[in-house]
Amino acid sequence: MPPPGLEILPTELFICVIEKLSKADLKALSLVCKRCHTLVVQALWESVSIEPPEYSLHQIKAEAIPQARLQLARQLHFRADFLRFTDRRCPHEATDSSGGEFENESSSGDSEAEEEDREQWVGLPRFHQLARKTESVVKRLRPGQLHSFSWDLGTCVPSEVLGPPGAVPLNHPMLQSLALTTNPYCRDNRHPECEIDLSALRRLHSLRWKAPGAHHLNTLSSAIENNSGRLQDLELDFVNHLDFVTDMAPWLHRSEAEGDFGVAETWCANKLFGLSRQSPQPLFPAIRTLSLSQVPVVGAMAPAINFMTLRTLILRECPGWPEFLAHVTDLGLPVRLKKLEIQDHRWQKDLVGLSAMEGFLGAFQGLEELFVTQKRLLDPQRLLNSALHHRATLKRFIHPVPDALDDIPDDCWFYFFGSCDLEFIGRHCHPELLRPILRPFMSKDSLKVLHIRQPPFSLYDGYVSWAFKDTARLSFRDPDSDDGADQDVNRDVNGDDDEDDGRLRSWLRPQFIEFAEWAFGPQGIGSLQFLAFGKFAHGGRLPFGWRLRSASFILARGRGDGAGSAFRVLSERGPEARAMLEKYRDALEACPMDELLHPSMRDSDI
Numbered sequence: 001m002p003p004p005g006l007e008i009l010p011t012e013l014f015i016c017v018i019e020k021l022s023k024a025d026l027k028a029l030s031l032v033c034k035r036c037h038t039l040v041v042q043a044l045w046e047s048v049s050i051e052p053p054e055y056s057l058h059q060i061k062a063e064a065i066p067q068a069r070l071q072l073a074r075q076l077h078f079r080a081d082f083l084r085f086t087d088r089r090c091p092h093e094a095t096d097s098s099g100g101e102f103e104n105e106s107s108s109g110d111s112e113a114e115e116e117d118r119e120q121w122v123g124l125p126r127f128h129q130l131a132r133k134t135e136s137v138v139k140r141l142r143p144g145q146l147h148s149f150s151w152d153l154g155t156c157v158p159s160e161v162l163g164p165p166g167a168v169p170l171n172h173p174m175l176q177s178l179a180l181t182t183n184p185y186c187r188d189n190r191h192p193e194c195e196i197d198l199s200a201l202r203r204l205h206s207l208r209w210k211a212p213g214a215h216h217l218n219t220l221s222s223a224i225e226n227n228s229g230r231l232q233d234l235e236l237d238f239v240n241h242l243d244f245v246t247d248m249a250p251w252l253h254r255s256e257a258e259g260d261f262g263v264a265e266t267w268c269a270n271k272l273f274g275l276s277r278q279s280p281q282p283l284f285p286a287i288r289t290l291s292l293s294q295v296p297v298v299g300a301m302a303p304a305i306n307f308m309t310l311r312t313l314i315l316r317e318c319p320g321w322p323e324f325l326a327h328v329t330d331l332g333l334p335v336r337l338k339k340l341e342i343q344d345h346r347w348q349k350d351l352v353g354l355s356a357m358e359g360f361l362g363a364f365q366g367l368e369e370l371f372v373t374q375k376r377l378l379d380p381q382r383l384l385n386s387a388l389h390h391r392a393t394l395k396r397f398i399h400p401v402p403d404a405l406d407d408i409p410d411d412c413w414f415y416f417f418g419s420c421d422l423e424f425i426g427r428h429c430h431p432e433l434l435r436p437i438l439r440p441f442m443s444k445d446s447l448k449v450l451h452i453r454q455p456p457f458s459l460y461d462g463y464v465s466w467a468f469k470d471t472a473r474l475s476f477r478d479p480d481s482d483d484g485a486d487q488d489v490n491r492d493v494n495g496d497d498d499e500d501d502g503r504l505r506s507w508l509r510p511q512f513i514e515f516a517e518w519a520f521g522p523q524g525i526g527s528l529q530f531l532a533f534g535k536f537a538h539g540g541r542l543p544f545g546w547r548l549r550s551a552s553f554i555l556a557r558g559r560g561d562g563a564g565s566a567f568r569v570l571s572e573r574g575p576e577a578r579a580m581l582e583k584y585r586d587a588l589e590a591c592p593m594d595e596l597l598h599p600s601m602r603d604s605d606i
Contacts (some may be wrong), residue, residue, distance in 0.1 A: 002602050003121040006231055012038055012041070015039065016038060016459070017121055018043045021043075021045070022419065022575075022578075024042050024455075026040050026043055027040075027044065027521055031100075033272070034272060034435050040483045041069075041072065042053070042072055044333040045070075045072040045073055046075060047071075047073065047074070047075040048070065048073040048076050048077065048272070049077040049078075049079055050065075050074065050076075050078060050079070050137065050536055051078075052079050052080055052359050052495075053080070054080050054081045054083060054089070055089075056125075057080055057155055058126040058127070058129040058133070060134060060265045060471055062133040062134075062136045065137070070140055070141065071141075071145070072140065072146065073145065073146070073479035074147045074148065074331060075147060075148040075177075075364065076137070076138070076146055076148070076149050076150075077148075077149075077150040077152065077179075078134060078150065078152065078520045079152045079153070079393045080153045080154065082154060082538050082539060082596055082597075083538070083541045085388065088185075089154050089183065089597075090154070090155040090180065090186040090188075090189075091125075091126035091127040091129070091585050092126075092127045092156060092186050092187065092189075093186060093187060093188075093190040098531065098542070100220040106501055111292055112122075112397075114396070120238065125187075127155075127156070127158070130155070130158065131158030131159075132191070134158070134161055136160060138167040138168060138171075139167050141171070141172075141396075143174060144171070144173075144174055146168070146175055147175065147176050147177065148177035148178075149172070149175075149178055150178070150179035150180070151179070151180050151182075152179060152180075152181040152210075153181065153183065154182070154211065154520050154597060155186070156182060156183060156186050156193075156194035157182060158193065159192065159193055159194060162180075162196045162197065163194075163195045163196065163197055164195065164387065166197065169197060169198065169200035169201055170200075173200045173201060173203070174203050175203065176203060176206065177204065177205060177206040177207075178201060178208070178223075179206075179207075179208040179209075180196075180205055180208065180210065180421060180479045181209075181210040182196075182211045182213070183211055183597065184212060184213035184240075184243065184244070184597075185597065187377070188290050188460050189213050193515060194258055196216065196219050197219065198219055198222065198226075199222060199223075199226065201223065201226070201227070202226045203225075203227070203230065204227040204230060204231060204288075205230055205232045206232060206233040206360075207223060207224070207231060207233070207234055207235070209231070209235075209236055210236075210293075210596060211238075211239045211596060211597050212236075212238065213244075214244050217271060219271075220236075220272065221271055221272050221274060223405045224272065224273060224274065225274045228274070228283050229284075229286070230232070230286060231286065231287055232289070232361075233288060233290045234289070234290055235289070235314075236272075236290075236291070236295050237291075237292075237293035237295075238294040238295050239293075239595050239596055239597050240294060240442055240598075240600075241265075241295070241296065241317065241318075241319060242266075265298075265319055265537070266296070268484065269295075269297055269298045269300075269301065269320065270298065270300070272430075273301060273304060273549070274294075275298075275300050275304060276292060280435070281303045281304065282303060282304055282305055282306040283304035284305055284306055285306050285309070286306070286309060287305060287306055287309055287310050288309055288311050288312065289310075289312040290305065290312070290313055290314070290319050291313075291316075292316070292318065294317050294595075295318050296319050296320055297317065297320045297321055297323075297324045298320050298323065298324065299323040299324055299327035301324055301327075302324060302327040302331055302333065303331060305328075307328065307334060307335045308334050308336055309336070310335075311336065311340065312338060312339040313337055313338070313341070314340070314341040315342050317341040318342060318344075318592070321342065321344065321353070322352050322353045322355075323353060325357065325359070325360040326356040326360070327358050328360060328361060328363075329356075329363045332363075334364075335360075335363060335370075336366065337364065338366065338367065338369065338372070338373075339367070339369040340367060340372075341369075341370075341372070341590055341591065342357065342371070342372050342373070343371075343372075343373045343374075343591045344373070347524070349524040350383055353474055354374070354383065356428050357386060358383075359371070361386040361388060361390065362389055365390060365576060366390065366393050367393060368394060369394075369395065369396040369587070370394060370396070370397050370398070371396075371399075371587070371589075372398070372399055373398075373399070376443060380399065383399070384412060384413075384416045387416070388419055393458050394420050394422065394586050395423040395424065396422065396424040397420070397422050397423075397424070397425055398424075398425075398427075398451075398590050398591060399426070399427060399555050399586060400426055400427060400428035400468070410436050410437055414436075414437055414439065414440060417437060417440045417441065418440035421446035423446055423448050423449065424447075424448065424449045424451070425438075426451040426587060426588075427451070427452065427453065428453045428454065428592075431466060432511065432515065433605075435452075435515065438450075438525065441527065441528075442523075442525055442526070444527065445526065446526040447592060448527060448528050448530065449529065449532065449580075449584055449587070450519065450528060450531050451588060452466065452467075452531070452532075453535070454466050454467070454535075465600060466508055466512060466533075467534070468509065501546070501568065505569070506601060512533075515569050516555055516566070517565065517566050520555075520558060520566035521566040522565045524566075528557065529557055529579055529580075530556055530557075530570075530589060531552050531554070531555040531567065532554075532555075532557065532584075533543070533553055533554075534552030534553065536552050536581075536585075536588040536589050537590075537593075537594075540552040552568075553565045553569065554577055554580060555568065556568045556570050556576060
């Protein structure tokens with residue numbers, strides 16, 4: 001018999017409870033009683049994710065999902081990892097070891113049904129396999145069934161899925177959320193079999209497109225124009241701005257484009273967002289999140305954004321961002337931002353960007369999250385002074401500028417941290433240099449997470465890891481050897497038991513262990529719950545050639561029994577680590593140091 005409370009709980013309240021549970025808890029709840037099963041099954045199958053292996057993206061088991069369960073889906077996602085830093089991930093460019101376009105994928109562990117399913121694809125190019133398999137999944141859905149669709153494979157999208165006759169726009173024109181991660185470097189991305197047509201989708205509340213090609217500009221611009229009045233979340237990532245503008249330049253008049261990237265960037269921004277004198281103001285009246293990476297921006301965009309509704313603004317490596325922020329300030333637009341992220345390593349010179357940042361931060365109050373990465377030439381102390389304008393509300397602060405502490409006296413950091421009740425701090429700084437400036441938190445109870453961000457590229461050219469011993473250091477792997485699979489600190493070392501905990505400790509430098517013992521110990525930061533180290537963006541991947549796939553890990557406060565170490569190593573598969581990542585993922589992955597895809601890397605570099 002189910003507990004009496006479950007029998008009398010109104011369905012509306014039951015659904016509210018279900019929405020707060022993890023999938024593991026939902027599965028357990030579905031076994032309690034028939035009513036629970038009926039209500040939970042919809043929640044379990046509301047979102048369906050199909051995740052093929054990264055290097056065999058065409059290997060989608062199209063018939064693996066029961067039809068009865070697929071009919072419950074409102075969200076359909078095709079996803080894959082991006083742990084391999086390559087432009088040759090699209091099935092168009094995949095070849096087997098003999099140089100052919102096909103491969104024998106049979107495995108002794110496959111069932112008879114799987115063998116039969118594989119036989120029907122023999123001799124068919126990989127991209128055509130991907131196209132037919134994904135199309136078959138989408139066509140099994142009822143017309144109008146989907147509210148959300150994502151293609152996050154980092155490949156060309158088959159026209160059968162999103163082209164003019166595509167199953168998604170044809171059968172689901174009322175779609176509210178669309179997310180795409182394509183591949184601008186695929187040699188065949190302009191082929192008609194990869195055409196994307198979003199003109200039928202005019203009810204989108206959320207639009208995300210990562211790694212579009214320059215030939216997608218008209219499609220993307222039209223999608224933004226057709227949905228601008230409804231869009232609440234808009235995220236664009238051009239991956240490599242120079243490549244995008246270079247590919248786009250032939251579309252411009254020769255007098256405008258020849259060697260003049262400034263003109264090309266302005267044209268791109270105006271074209272992308274449909275800026276003109278006839279544009280309604282604001283062009284995006286309902287916008288809440290605007291995230292742009294490697295996307296040119298111009299000052300004319302300022303009145304197009306409704307800053308009364310905008311809560312999150314992310315500008316990563318966006319040329320023109322200082323002019324954009326300065327224009328917002330000059331216009332006196334009412335700003336209600338809660339989160340601001342600015343990343344700029346290459347575009348802005350001197351103090352122009354910092355001056356724009358100072359004016360913008362001083363024009364409003366109430367910011368809760370501030371993530372800023374700029375060139376070392378900028379005066380970090382001025383940034384701290386500007387951030388103090390939001391000291392009453394600021395909770396998360398990331399400033400991963402290498403060696404920035406050399407330019408700011410400890411007493412400035414001490415005053416800044418003493419003035420703000422920060423919950424999360426992310427710094428690119430050696431632990432021993434962090435220790436003195438964190439002293440204000442020894443007498444406060446606000447700081448919950450400290451993230452020490454050492455980017456992977458700093459491990460080249462004689463630099464050493466701040467956390468790992470030389471013997472555990474990321475060593476180069478011979479691409480021709482097959483002496484074992486890649487290792488992963490989180491996946492292969494971390495664990496909940498003492499043995500795995502001890503293995504990671506044996507890899508860590510004594511100085512890092514000493515810092516962690518201090519931070520979690522009785523003389524350290526009493527409120528600290530987690531100490532994160534390393535890179536978490538893009539799955540925490542490392543550059544090609546390193547034996548470890550990931551060198552990030554999370555430490556947590558000890559059990560508090562008065563015995564043993566002051567900290568514990570968390571397994572990334574454990575519930576505590578998953579909950580921590582879910583809560584702080586945006587901050588841990590903020591200001592990534594590398595692009596999602598890169599044209600210079602080849603599989604031969606592995």
